Amino acid sequence: MVTNKLKNIKQIKNMNVLWLTMLVLVLSVSCKVDDDDLRSPSFSTTPEVFIDGFSGGLEYNAFGGSDVFAFDLDYEETYGGTEASMKFAVPDLNSPAGTYAGGVFFVAGGRDLSGYTALTFYAKASKSATIDVIGFGNDLGENKFDVSLSGLPVNTNWQKYYIPIPDPSKLTAEKGMLYYAEGPENGEGYTFWIDEVQFENIGLLAHPKATMMGDQNLVKLAYVGVDVGIDNVGYAVNLPSGVFQSNNLTTSYFDLVSSNKSVVVIDKDNTINVVGPGLALIQGSVNGVDASGTLTLNVQGSFGSAPAPAYDAANVISIYSDHYNNVPVDFFNGYWEPFQTTVSEDFNVDGDNVLNYVNFNFVGTQFSNPTIDASTMTNIHFDIFIPGAVGSSTNLNIVLRDFGADGTDGGGDDSNISVDYTSADLVQGAWNSFDIPLSGLTNTSALGLIIYEGTDLPNFFADNIFFYN
Amino acid sequence: MRYSNQTKFMKDLFQSGAILTVLLFFSACDKDNTQNLPERDYSLIWSEEFEGNAGESLDSTIWTYDIGTGDNGWGNAELQYYRDSPDNVSLDGDGNLAITARNQSFGSSPFTSGRIKTKNQFSTKFGRIEANIKLPYGPGVWPAFWMLGDNIDNVGWPQCGEIDIMEARGQLPSITNGTIHGPGYAAGASIGEAYSLGNDRFDKDFHIFAIEWGEDYIDFFVDDFRYNRITADEVPGEWVYNKSFYMLLNVAVGGGFVGFPTSGTPFPQTLLVDYIRVYQEQ
Numbered sequence: 001m002v003t004n005k006l007k008n009i010k011q012i013k014n015m016n017v018l019w020l021t022m023l024v025l026v027l028s029v030s031c032k033v034d035d036d037d038l039r040s041p042s043f044s045t046t047p048e049v050f051i052d053g054f055s056g057g058l059e060y061n062a063f064g065g066s067d068v069f070a071f072d073l074d075y076e077e078t079y080g081g082t083e084a085s086m087k088f089a090v091p092d093l094n095s096p097a098g099t100y101a102g103g104v105f106f107v108a109g110g111r112d113l114s115g116y117t118a119l120t121f122y123a124k125a126s127k128s129a130t131i132d133v134i135g136f137g138n139d140l141g142e143n144k145f146d147v148s149l150s151g152l153p154v155n156t157n158w159q160k161y162y163i164p165i166p167d168p169s170k171l172t173a174e175k176g177m178l179y180y181a182e183g184p185e186n187g188e189g190y191t192f193w194i195d196e197v198q199f200e201n202i203g204l205l206a207h208p209k210a211t212m213m214g215d216q217n218l219v220k221l222a223y224v225g226v227d228v229g230i231d232n233v234g235y236a237v238n239l240p241s242g243v244f245q246s247n248n249l250t251t252s253y254f255d256l257v258s259s260n261k262s263v264v265v266i267d268k269d270n271t272i273n274v275v276g277p278g279l280a281l282i283q284g285s286v287n288g289v290d291a292s293g294t295l296t297l298n299v300q301g302s303f304g305s306a307p308a309p310a311y312d313a314a315n316v317i318s319i320y321s322d323h324y325n326n327v328p329v330d331f332f333n334g335y336w337e338p339f340q341t342t343v344s345e346d347f348n349v350d351g352d353n354v355l356n357y358v359n360f361n362f363v364g365t366q367f368s369n370p371t372i373d374a375s376t377m378t379n380i381h382f383d384i385f386i387p388g389a390v391g392s393s394t395n396l397n398i399v400l401r402d403f404g405a406d407g408t409d410g411g412g413d414d415s416n417i418s419v420d421y422t423s424a425d426l427v428q429g430a431w432n433s434f435d436i437p438l439s440g441l442t443n444t445s446a447l448g449l450i451i452y453e454g455t456d457l458p459n460f461f462a463d464n465i466f467f468y469n
Numbered sequence: 470m471r472y473s474n475q476t477k478f479m480k481d482l483f484q485s486g487a488i489l490t491v492l493l494f495f496s497a498c499d500k501d502n503t504q505n506l507p508e509r510d511y512s513l514i515w516s517e518e519f520e521g522n523a524g525e526s527l528d529s530t531i532w533t534y535d536i537g538t539g540d541n542g543w544g545n546a547e548l549q550y551y552r553d554s555p556d557n558v559s560l561d562g563d564g565n566l567a568i569t570a571r572n573q574s575f576g577s578s579p580f581t582s583g584r585i586k587t588k589n590q591f592s593t594k595f596g597r598i599e600a601n602i603k604l605p606y607g608p609g610v611w612p613a614f615w616m617l618g619d620n621i622d623n624v625g626w627p628q629c630g631e632i633d634i635m636e637a638r639g640q641l642p643s644i645t646n647g648t649i650h651g652p653g654y655a656a657g658a659s660i661g662e663a664y665s666l667g668n669d670r671f672d673k674d675f676h677i678f679a680i681e682w683g684e685d686y687i688d689f690f691v692d693d694f695r696y697n698r699i700t701a702d703e704v705p706g707e708w709v710y711n712k713s714f715y716m717l718l719n720v721a722v723g724g725g726f727v728g729f730p731t732s733g734t735p736f737p738q739t740l741l742v743d744y745i746r747v748y749q750e751q
Contacts, residue, residue, distance in 0.1 A: 088658075131548065175739055201668075202668060203667075203668040203669040203670070203673075204642075204643065204668060204669070204670060206606070206672055206673045207673075208641070238606065240642065240643070240670075241608065242607040242608050242610070242640045242641075242642055242733075242734070243607065243731070243733035243735070244733070284670070460526075
């Protein structure tokens with residue numbers, strides 16, 4: 001139900017930006033430390049995730065805003081008449097229990113999956129539907145090696161599904177065994193089942209194809225000292241049925257090389273370090289398969305900091321600036337599951353700290369402990385720098401939310417200001433300064449959240465975020 | 470190559486399971502030598518190594534082309550138009566023959582491909598006939614390496630006999646079929662078996678498809694593993710294989726054996742043949 005995705009995104013943001021987690025099942029984990037534990041750093045190679053029950057160490061966390069009771073075991077509707085399956089009850093639209101079904105099955109200790117080539121499972125549903133996303137590699141943290149399928153078609157028959165491991169050698173300590181998120185189909189809830197979930201060393205997947213930078217040869221401006229990342233990556237593999245399946249994956253699966261080490265150096269974490277002026281071509285591969293699409297960095301020189309703010313500190317409440325003392329902030333990136341793609345690659349050039357949002361779709365900055373009392377302030381200021389191209393459809397939406405009298409997100413008493421900046425407002429390769437009046441808010445004494453959401457804007461820097469009078 | 474039906478296919482699949490079991494048994498017990506087969510003193514009498522530059526046409530003293538759509542898609546409701554264009558049949562420059570099926574309209578056909586034969590230029594009777602082949606893939610793609618009796622123009626098909634050394638369905642990339650068609654046991658009643666690679670696919674690498682053929686028997690091999698023997702006394706009609714046959718290679722798109730291609734069938738699809746070698750017993 002892909003069309004619901006954007007709706008889900010908004011619902012997730014609106015409902016709750018904090019993790020609402022629920023530990024449904026924790027199998028016993030031995031706390032005893034013996035000699036083997038001390039000597040051996042190796043991880044379990046157990047391939048089973050869910051066959052007829054939770055495999056050893058597997059736990060479940062529901063996503064924030066989802067129906068935390070959506071997942072249950074089913075002892076009747078099982079694949080091949082086996083003992084149990086996983087049942088997922090997708091709620092109706094606007095269900096008070098939660099707006100979608102979603103969560104993560106993980107092992108706290110991690111597993112060594114380097115001997116397997118795919119996660120496989122069987123699935124069926126109470127009616128034909130497309131599941132928004134199913135994958136592995138969501139570890140409730142960095143999600144470094146996430147691979148997923150979007151828009152997975154299911155029907156009333158059990159079918160086998162394959163999610164390839166693009167480079168098994170990277171999964172030596174993976175915690176994320178399986179995750180999913182699915183909203184209502186045309187507003188209606190339904191049920192789907194998953195069974196026989198396991199990692200397999202399967203030789204039936206073939207002809208892998210990797211893409212980066214949207215399969216294009218892109219040129220981007222870059223600055224000495226400001227790391228950049230690749231984006232818009234994809235991975236397709238031919239299934240045992242002879243057709244290709246497109247998979248989402250994280251950039252961590254790509255091995256990168258630079259054509260010019262005096263301009264760009266790739267460090268051992270595959271970070272692209274910009275070290276000098278000039279041109280450098282960056283090519284990628286996944287497990288030896290060359291990716292189509294390249295990134296050429298045109299490095300002009302050192303990065304120019306955002307203009308120093310002119311306001312007196314007495315008239316400023318600063319969220320993020322090296323020119324003022326900043327108030328406490330919960331986070332500058334909430335990593336909102338499951339649809340946020342934005343990763344933070346913040347940097348520091350000559351003592352100036354800059355926020356850097358890469359693979360940007362939406363991201364939030366929260367300051368709720370305590371909320372900010374900006375009742376004596378008139379505006380909020382942002383400096384935004386866009387290193388990539390500004391296209392005709394490029395758009396940056398900034399939302400500022402007050403948490404209302406209850407001082408918490410939600411509860412029906414919040415209000416928002418929302419401002420769109422379009423291609424006419426945005427200049428590539430320069431700092432764009434924006435000032436938004438607070439007059440549209442109901443309660444400026446309990447401000448709690450900034451949400452950025454973008455279209456055709458994969459990367460931007462931010463600095464000097466503060467309220468002023 | 471000519472015909473088949475679902476019942477036959479299911480039977481083949483079932484039989485392939487039994488063969489796999491045997492294969493696993495052998496590989497578990499003796500990793501070096503999988504089968505005890507009678508020793509044969511074969512000598513190479515003919516080979517086609519497909520050496521040449523990329524895009525080069527085939528040796529016309531060996532190969533000729535079937536062109537067009539035949540009668541009812543070559544008897545099988547196949548969808549492609551066979552051409553002699555290097556776009557469809559050529560050397561790849563790496564020592565392989567490339568037969569490429571394309572999603573390209575030609576005439577009234579939605580696809581083009583190639584079908585070549587040694588008819589009237591090379592034929593053989595008995596011995597070992599092998600080809601090292603990497604298969605194409607995708608629903609509705611139907612590659613084959615096969616033989617027809619030299620006397621086809623006099624007696625017609627299936628009286629001439631047909632030996633399918635390899636034919637496969639692109640939607641089942643782990644499975645090949647070895648089959649014979651003759652009088653009284655052609656098309657859906659043909660005799661043969663399927664062979665599965667198990668946890669591997671024929672489109673990932675080259676594999677050797679072969680027959681070892683003598684008086685009143687034909688043995689079918691994949692990578693030197695014999696997965697079937699057909700003898701004269703088990704066919705429900707005349708045994709028409711004690712005579713010369715010529716070779717054919719083609720990639721069909723669609724047809725009764727394989728079904729229609731789908732929107733998910735990747736094109737172009739290429740059959741690569743590293744070599745064909747013919748041996749005879751001394």
